[in-house]
Structures are given as structure tokens and as C-alpha cells.
Amino acid sequence: xxxxxxxxxxxxxxxxxxxxxxxxxxxxxxxxxxxxxxxxxxxxxxxxxxxxxxxxxxxxxxxxxxxxxxxxxxxxxxxxxxxxxxxxxxxxxxxxxxxxxxxxxxxxxxxxxxxxxxxxxxxxxxxxxxxxxxxxxxxxxxxxxxxxxxxxxxxxxxxxxxxxxxxxxxxxxxxxxxxxxxxxxxxxxxxxxxxxxxxxxxxxxxxxxxxxxxxxxxxxxxxxxxxxxxxxxxxxxxxxxxxxxxxxxxxxxxxxxxxxxxxxxxxxxxxxxxxxxxxxxxxxxxxxxxxxxxxxxxxxxxxxxxxxxxxxxxxxxxxxxxxxxxxxxxxxxxxxxxxxxxxxxxxxxxxxxxxxxxxxxxxxxxxxxxxxxxxxxxxxxxxxxxxxxxxxxxxxxxxxxxxxxxxxx
Amino acid sequence: xxxxxxxxxxxxxxxxxxxxxxxxxxxxxxxxxxxxxxxxxxxxxxxxxxxxxxxxxxxxxxxxxxxxxxxxxxxxxxxxxxxxxxxxxxxxxxxxxxxxxxxxxxxxxxxxxxxxxxxxxxxxxxxxxxxxxxxxxxxxxxxxxxxxxxxxxxxxxxxxxxxxxxxxxxxxxxxxxxxxxxxxxxxxxxxxxxxxxxxxxxxxxxxxxxxxxxxxxxxxxxxxxxxxxxxxxxxxxxxxxxxxxxxxxxxxxxxxxxxxxxxxxxxxxxxxxxxxxxxxxxxxxxxxxxxxxxxxxxxxxxxxxxxxxxxxxxxxxxxxxxxxxxxxxxxxxxxxxxxxxxxxxxxxxxxxxxxxxxxxxxxxxxxxxxxxxxxxxxxxxxxxxxxxxxxxxxxxxxxxxxxxxxxxx
Numbered sequence: 005x006x007x008x009x010x011x012x013x014x015x016x017x018x019x020x021x022x023x024x025x026x027x028x029x030x031x032x033x034x035x036x037x038x039x040x041x042x043x044x045x046x047x048x049x050x051x052x053x054x055x056x057x058x059x060x061x062x063x064x065x066x067x068x069x070x071x072x073x074x075x076x077x078x079x080x081x082x083x084x085x086x087x088x089x090x091x092x093x094x095x096x097x098x099x100x101x102x103x104x105x106x107x108x109x110x111x112x113x114x115x116x117x118x119x120x121x122x123x124x125x126x127x128x129x130x131x132x133x134x135x136x137x138x139x140x141x142x143x144x145x146x147x148x149x150x151x152x153x154x155x156x157x158x159x160x161x162x163x164x165x166x167x168x169x170x171x172x173x174x175x176x177x178x179x180x181x182x183x184x185x186x187x188x189x190x191x192x193x194x195x196x197x198x199x200x201x202x203x204x205x206x207x208x209x210x211x212x213x214x215x216x217x218x219x220x221x222x223x224x225x226x227x228x229x230x231x232x233x234x235x236x237x238x239x240x241x242x243x244x245x246x247x248x249x250x251x252x253x254x255x256x257x258x259x260x261x262x263x264x265x266x267x268x269x270x271x272x273x274x275x276x277x278x279x280x281x282x283x284x285x286x287x288x289x290x291x292x293x294x295x296x297x298x299x300x301x302x303x304x305x306x307x308x309x310x311x312x313x314x315x316x317x318x319x320x321x322x323x324x325x326x327x328x329x330x331x332x333x334x335x336x337x338x339x340x341x342x343x344x345x346x347x348x349x350x351x352x353x354x355x356x357x358x359x360x361x362x363x364x365x366x367x368x369x370x371x372x373x374x375x376x377x378x379x380x381x382x383x384x385x386x387x388x389x390x391x392x393x394x395x396x397x398x399x400x401x402x403x404x405x406x407x408x409x410x411x412x413x
Numbered sequence: 414x415x416x417x418x419x420x421x422x423x424x425x426x427x428x429x430x431x432x433x434x435x436x437x438x439x440x441x442x443x444x445x446x447x448x449x450x451x452x453x454x455x456x457x458x459x460x461x462x463x464x465x466x467x468x469x470x471x472x473x474x475x476x477x478x479x480x481x482x483x484x485x486x487x488x489x490x491x492x493x494x495x496x497x498x499x500x501x502x503x504x505x506x507x508x509x510x511x512x513x514x515x516x517x518x519x520x521x522x523x524x525x526x527x528x529x530x531x532x533x534x535x536x537x538x539x540x541x542x543x544x545x546x547x548x549x550x551x552x553x554x555x556x557x558x559x560x561x562x563x564x565x566x567x568x569x570x571x572x573x574x575x576x577x578x579x580x581x582x583x584x585x586x587x588x589x590x591x592x593x594x595x596x597x598x599x600x601x602x603x604x605x606x607x608x609x610x611x612x613x614x615x616x617x618x619x620x621x622x623x624x625x626x627x628x629x630x631x632x633x634x635x636x637x638x639x640x641x642x643x644x645x646x647x648x649x650x651x652x653x654x655x656x657x658x659x660x661x662x663x664x665x666x667x668x669x670x671x672x673x674x675x676x677x678x679x680x681x682x683x684x685x686x687x688x689x690x691x692x693x694x695x696x697x698x699x700x701x702x703x704x705x706x707x708x709x710x711x712x713x714x715x716x717x718x719x720x721x722x723x724x725x726x727x728x729x730x731x732x733x734x735x736x737x738x739x740x741x742x743x744x745x746x747x748x749x750x751x752x753x754x755x756x757x758x759x760x761x762x763x764x765x766x767x768x769x770x771x772x773x774x775x776x777x778x779x780x781x782x783x784x785x786x787x788x789x790x791x792x793x794x795x796x797x798x799x800x801x802x803x804x805x806x807x808x809x810x811x812x813x814x815x816x817x818x819x820x821x822x
Contacts, residue, residue, distance in 0.1 A: 072699065082498075089495050096698035180598060182696040186591040214724045287591040289505035290481065315623045319804070395728070 025060035056102020092183025109138025133163030134358030158364025160195035168385030176371030239349030272328030285310030434469035465511020501592025518547025542572030543767030567773025569604035577794030585780030648758030681737030694719030
């Protein structure tokens with residue numbers, strides 16, 4: 005993979021120019037993407053700033069993120085050739101930091117569950133996950149140092165785990181969703197993919213203007229091992245990765261406790277789909293009503309289901325989520341982070357499914373930061389998920405870094 | 414003014430067709446709009462459904478609300494001639510209910526403070542208010558039975574007060590902002606303008622699919638008179654309107670108490686501009702960076718100010734807002750609604766300002782429903798503001814209706 009921190013160090017030392025760094029990515033894309041299919045559009049002649057904390061960093065943006073200079077097609081024929089007027093807030097911010105928004109990456113239609121044709125960079129017969137398929141595959145496949153996706157259920161952490169790269173779904177609205185196609189306004193969260201946790205921290209600090217994010221250090225963090233029993237058991241590979249990560253954290257000085265989540269969290273987890281689908285049916289009202297025949301089957305099913313959810317059920321689901329957030333906040337008085345599965349196992353051996361978000365959706369609903377840390381091992385990548393308190397993105401990244409470092413030793 | 418309930422009754426009785434109802438509006442627009450200037454686009458040949466709870470209702474949409482069939486120009490040359498691909502969620506919903514999205518209404522640039530050329534329908538030398546200038550003027554000027562605007566500070570309740578129509582800024586996100594240009598994602602709220610409170614309730618119930626909204630009845634409501642001392646005194650006309658509304662409510666059986674708001678609410682009020690401007694600078698990053706010279710002076714000032722607000726100050730402002738919401742929630746254990754000023758006085762005698770949102774912005778930040786009830790009297794219109802608890806839109810409308818009825822007696 006291509007590391008942001010490595011590129012920036014070489015640029016700082018004068019051994020690489022920003023243009024050279026962008027060219028590295030272009031060459032990697034030309035060599036590898038024909039077998040992966042992570043991109044829907046590349047800027048043939050982008051402006052390449054010489055200055056800025058992200059100068060020389062080529063970025064991929066999931067194709068539901070508006071760009072004025074490149075098409076934004078939502079993974080759907082309904083938006084074929086569509087050119088928004090403005091850049092999304094995050095795209096504009098990236099340019100202001102010196103980054104090059106080089107590419108649009110594949111997305112399932114409207115960031116739902118119908119697979120793209122993108123292949124897992126580690127094995128072309130396996131899914132890269134979704135919905136941020138192209139962003140995860142671009143970074144995991146060593147073609148870009150930074151890519152952005154969105155998560156409504158598990159669309160950042162799951163594909164990162166499948167593709168073997170680091171990723172963060174930050175606290176809710178830490179990065180604005182302005183100019184990002186909405187699926188569920190209570191859930192949609194913009195997230196980052198990068199080679200390692202240090203790269204994520206550097207980029208997130210720059211994008212949010214929050215310098216503290218990258219400097220917080222984790223010393224003897226308190227980590228709760230969480231298995232999310234309400235979401236069924238994972239595959240052995242995911243359990244093994246969790247144990248390996250826990251052991252590594254322990255060796256690095258972390259204090260580990262095993263906890264069962266309070267029942268309010270299981271209740272909230274169960275209600276996530278109602279909030280998601282009720283909102284999606286409204287958010288995509290025009291697409292459903294005027295172009296329903298052009299929608300692929302899974303998203304159409306979800307939108308039809310959304311139309312059957314009553315406002316009363318939706319309100320009740322939101323009350324459950326609200327209660328769970330309070331309970332979770334209290335839990336973070338006792339521990340710094342939770343450590344849990346990023347996905348049920350490695351990427352499934354199919355291109356007909358993007359995998360299962362059941363270990364992700366509670367945390368999206370809670371709005372808390374989640375980091376995927378790849379766990380080195382045999383076979384296809386498997387990651388673990390570090391979950392922190394709302395607004396504690398820096399602390400969460402610091403503990404994730406401690407685990408990443410310990411796993412690499 | 415044209416009443417939704419009246420049109421619907423006539424259509425139900427067979428004395429008016431939906432097409433006839435739309436034609437009434439077209440004729441009123443042709444006759445009155447040349448002196449008012451409430452519209453930026455009219456659909457010359459819209460589909461006119463025969464069925465649906467809003468069949469025969471011509472609707473105006475503030476020109477920051479996306480429409481696939483009409484231009485959406487944000488009150489700015491930057492978006493001249495711009496045609497979005499999709500309808501905003503609320504526009505799509507309105508069509509599904511049988512309404513005709515006949516017109517786009519004037520907005521200040523990106524719903525900020527630089528005035529439009531729209532005139533107050535009651536006196537062309539006075540502002541109609543802003544930023545939802547055209548929507549308020551269209552309804553207050555008797556040209557449309559229903560129009561939609563947005564409020565980030567006081568952009569629904571204030572122009573409704575100035576233009577003499579009823580309006581509701583519902584609970585935060587009761588109506589999705591999907592497809593509505595963002596200024597501040599924590600504050601932007603879609604609201605409705607109509608001839609009377611009953612019309613608002615009918616339309617809001619239909620748009621949200623929440624039938625309870627229109628049937629809740631207010632009996633002997635507990636009303637707290639609130640003067641928002643932290644926001645400076647209003648003009649005598651606003652104070653007189655408040656007293657008249659309070660007296661009318663008392664005659665109708667309401668129990669009135671005078672209260673001073675707890676200090677947490679004053680603190681939150683003071684921090685509203687930081688949240689608004691910090692977010693606006695990001696939300697409009699592309700416009701500010703790429704087209705700054707095309708922005709009018711007031712919004713440019715706000716965006717420049719937004720760039721100077723630190724993330725730490727923004728976070729602190731949000732914590733103040735969070736505390737204030739808790740305090741306000743407790744206050745609603747004691748009373749059903751608050752009754753306060755909608756604006757500092759009648760519409761100022763100028764087209765160079767849209768007036769002052771100081772009596773509105775706290776309630777936008779709290780996310781609670783607010784209804785403007787016009788208070789009949791001499792001179793230019795003045796309204797009062799009925800504020801309810803979060804999610805209590807039906808109860809708030811019911812008390813507003815009780816006050817409206819009592820004032821008309």
C-alpha cells in the first residue's frame with residue numbers, strides 16, 4: 005500500500021515532488037486497476053498544488069460524493085454522465101489542503117447493497133465489500149494513499165477489513181456530508197481509507213482542522229473486548245483476529261476486560277434498519293418514484309420496505325437509539341475503547357454480495373468513531389474494529405495505533 | 414390569502430376542480446406578482462393530479478430546494494440556469510400527494526442575509542423578510558396557498574410575521590433537508606407557509622405522513638409568556654401583539670404564566686452564530702473558494718467569519734446547545750408551549766435589510782417546533798411565535814390554532 009506519511013516525508017525531504025507522488029499513483033492504477041475495477045472516473049489533467057499538508061496526496065472519492073470537475077454517477081444509470089455544479093464540502097476541503105482529487109471510486113447503487121463489479125485486490129474471486137467498494141479496493145490494492153467513502157450500515161469498516169487497509173468512520177458529522185448523496189440522514193457518515201492508522205490520523209486532522217487528533221497518545225488504555233452476541237457468532241478467522249489483536253494490545257500495556265453490552269444496545273442494533281429504510285425511502289423519493297425500474301433489486305426492496313414503516317415505528321426506533329447512546333456514554337466512563345469484529349470473517353468468495361454489516365451497524369447508529377485495524381495473518385485480510393466515545397476520534401485512533409504497532413512487532 | 418382547507422373543501426364538494434384551483438393561483442400571480450417579485454420560476458405546464466390530499470394545491474418552493482423540472486438557482490449568479498438532476502425529498506413527496514410544485518420562490522443568496530428584490534405584499538417599500546422572502550410574500554400576498562422555505566436563524570418565522578401569514582418551522586428533521594442547499598447542517602430546517610394554522614396542520618400531516626398532527630386538540634393549555642430578555646427589547650408593536658395574543662389565549666381557557674428563561678438558554682442563544690458560520694464555511698467551501706467574488710457582501714462576511722472560528726470553539730458552542738436542550742426539555746414538563754415574539758416588530762421600511770432574527774435563532778438551535786400566528790391589528794402585520802417541545806408539532810399547532818381562533822373572535 006501507499007502511505008500518506010511516507011509520501012509526505014519524501015516530499016518534505018525533497019526526494020519526491022507532489023507531481024511525482026501523483027504519478028506514482030497513476031502508474032499503480034494503470035498497472036493494477038484493470039484486474040480490480042476500483043474506479044469510475046480519473047481526472048486526466050488535475051491541478052497539482054505544491055503546498056499544503058496534503059500536497060502530493062492523490063485522493064479517491066466514492067462516486068456519491070459530488071465533484072464539479074468529474075462526473076458523479078451514484079453507481080446508477082439514473083445518474084449516467086451527471087455533473088454536479090459544486091464540489092462536496094469534503095472535496096473542496098481536500099483541494100484547499102493541497103490534495104489532488106484524482107479519482108471517483110465505484111459505489112454500489114446509492115451506497116446500498118447491490119454489488120459493483122469491483123474485485124477484491126487480494127483475490128479477484130472475492131468481493132471487496134461495499135458500499136464503498138472502490139475506495140477500499142483502491143487503497144488496499146496499493147493504488148491510492150487516501151480514499152473517502154461513506155457508512156450507513158457498515159460501508160467503510162467492512163470493505164476496509166476485506167481489502168486489508170486501515171479506515172475510520174469518524175464521529176457523526178465530524179466530516180460534513182454536504183454534497184454527498186443521502187441514503188439516511190441520521191446514519192450516513194463520511195469515512196477515510198488509508199494504508200495505516202497513522203496515515204488516517206494525519207489526514208483526518210488536516211481535513212477537520214483538528215490538530216489534536218494526530219497527537220493524542222495512548223498509554224495503558226482500558227480496552228473492553230466486545231463480541232456483539234446479539235449479532236450472531238462470527239467465523240473463526242474473525243474470532244482469531246480479535247484474540248490476536250487483544251493479545252497484542254495486552255503486550256503493549258493495555259488493560260483488557262471482557263464485557264457484555266447492556267440490553268439497550270442490542271435493542272438499538274435491532275432497530276437500525278427501520279431508521280435507515282424509513283429515511284432512505286424519503287431521501288430517494290424521486291429516484292424511487294420516477295425511475296424505480298432503473299433501480300437494482302436490493303435497493304428497491306429496501307425502499308419498498310421503507311415505505312411500509314410507520315412514522316410511529318420510526319420514532320420508537322429513534323427513542324431506542326437515544327437511550328442506547330446514553331448507556332454507551334456511561335460505558336465509556338469505564339473504558340477508553342471497545343474492541344470488536346470489523347466483519348464476520350474475510351471477504352466472501354463471491355461477487356454477488358458485499359458481505360454483512362451486522363458487526364458495524366450499531367456503531368453507525370451510535371455515531372461513535374470506529375477504526376479498522378488490519379490484523380496480519382495467513383489468507384485474505386481480516387481486521388478488528390476499535391470503537392471509541394463520541395467525539396473521541398483522536399483517542400480512538402491512538403489506541404488503534406497502539407494495537408497496529410503491537411501487531412506488527 | 415388562499416386557504417388550503419378552503420380549496421380542498423371546494424374540491425371535495427365538486428364546486429372546484431384541481432385544475433381550477435391551480436388556475437386561481439396562476440391568475441393571482443399574474444395580477445399581483447409584478448408589484449411583489451416573489452417568484453424566480455413558474456412551471457408553464459405542470460402535471461395536475463386529480464387525486465391526493467394535496468390535489469389542487471399549488472406550491473412554491475424556495476429556490477434552494479432542488480427541482481428536476483425547474484431551475485434551482487440558490488439566489489446566486491453562481492447557479493444561474495442550474496438544473497438539478499433530482500427533486501428534493503420534500504418536492505418529490507409533495508408531487509406524490511397530488512400537489513403541483515408550480516413555482517420557485519426568491520431566496521437571499523444561499524439563504525443568508527443579502528436581500529432579494531422581493532417586496533412586502535402589504536407595502537412595497539418594506540422588506541418581506543428573509544431568507545425565505547418569496548415563499549412568505551407568495552402566501553402573504555394571496556398568490557399561493559402553500560409554500561416551503563428554510564430556517565437557519567429566523568428565515569421562516571420572521572418573514573411570515575412580516576408578510577402576515579401563518580408558518581411553522583417544525584421539529585428538526587421532521588421534514589428531510591435532502592436536496593436542499595445546506596448552510597448549516599445542525600440548524601437548517603424546512604418550514605411551511607400557509608394562510609392559517611389549520612392549513613399548516615393539514616399540509617404538515619400530509620407531507621410527513623403523521624395524521625396525529627392535525628387532530629390534536631388544545632384544551633386549557635399551559636402557556637408561558639417568554640420575552641427573551643437576552644435578545645434586547647422588541648418594538649412596541651411586537652410587545653402589543655404578544656399581549657393581545659396572551660389575552661386572547663386567556664379568554665379561550667389557556668393558563669398563562671410569565672417566566673424568565675434559565676441562563677443556559679441565553680448562553681446557547683449567544684453561541685448560535687458560531688455553529689452557523691463554522692458549518693456554513695465548510696458547507697459552502699466550493700462557492701467561497703472558487704466563486705468568492707460572485708458572493709454578495711453579507712454572506713461573504715459570514716463565511717470569512719466562519720473561517721476564523723476554531724473547532725474547539727465550535728465544539729464548545731455545541732455543548733452549550735446540548736445543555737440548553739436538556740434544560741428546555743425540563744421546562745416543557747411545566748408548560749405546553751412558550752409564547753414569544755416572532756420578530757422585533759413589523760417589517761422594516763427598507764429593502765436593504767431582511768430584518769433581525771434575534772427572537773428566532775435560539776429555537777432553531779433547540780430544534781423545537783415554532784409557529785407564527787398573525788395578530789390582527791392596525792398597520793403592517795405582526796405575528797407571535799408559539800414554541801413547543803421537540804417532536805410536539807401537533808400540540809404546538811393545536812395551541813397556535815386556539816390562539817388564532819381567539820384572536821379572530
